[in-house]
Amino acid sequence: MKQAIFLDTFLGRVGIAQEGEAITHVFFGNSVRPDAFVEESTPLLEEAARQLREYLEGTRKEFDLPLCPHGTEFQCQVWQLLRQIPYGTTITYGQLARMVGKPGAARAVGQANGRNPISIFIPCHRVVGAAGVLRGYAGGTEQKKKLLHLEGALPQKPGKEKKK
The missing domain is CATH 3.30.160 (Double Stranded RNA Binding Domain)
Structure with missing residues (x-):
């Protein structure tokens, strides 16, 4: 049950x-x-x-829970790698594909990322499109933006620099 x-x-x-x-x-x-x-x-x-x-x-950066996502071997491999992305950091789908050992599989990685059943605890929100573009998220891209903002990890748009 x-x-x-x-x-x-x-x-x-x-x-x-x-x-x-x-x-x-x-x-x-x-x-x-x-x-x-x-x-x-x-x-x-x-x-x-x-x-x-x-x-x-904003007081917790890591989770300590037993997680059991159900998926294909490839999906589980992607989800395991998602758990290694540090708080406050983003990577692209292409980078994640290279981490999985399939550099040409950014789209497949994106599909696996999108099927993550344990979002937030398995931080799929930390994966962004090329040039920092926010792509889909189970709760919607506004929720993804809120989570990245919480972590201080909103990617910068090309040509815009952080103010010092």
């Missing part, structure tokens, strides 16, 4: 789901069928909610 709880955040309504002893999904709004889970708190979900709140308050 899959349990889930919901939090109201500056990103809107965020759900966190657990199956067995691991977090399996983070979702925004009502993007999951209601019959996919039972709305019920567990110690693990409470801990995940606490860590998410701390992150959104």
Whole structure:
């Protein structure tokens, strides 16, 4: 049985789901069928909610939770690499493709990134298009922008320099 709880955040309504002893999904709004889970708190979900709140308050930079995303071998490889992108840092889809060992597979990496079922905890928001262009995100590009702003990682547009 899959349990889930919901939090109201500056990103809107965020759900966190657990199956067995691991977090399996983070979702925004009502993007999951209601019959996919039972709305019920567990110690693990409470801990995940606490860590998410701390992150959104700017006091947590890393998560310490058991995560179990379900996907293909390639997707899981991409998702594992996403977890290695440091807080406050962005990389491009091309860079991520090279990390995966498939330098010509930026589009496939982007598709795997987009299917990440545990967004935020597996930080797919830290991957941007070439020249820092914000591409799709499960919660929408505005949510991605908010998360990158929180981390101080909004990419600079070409020709614009940070003020000192």
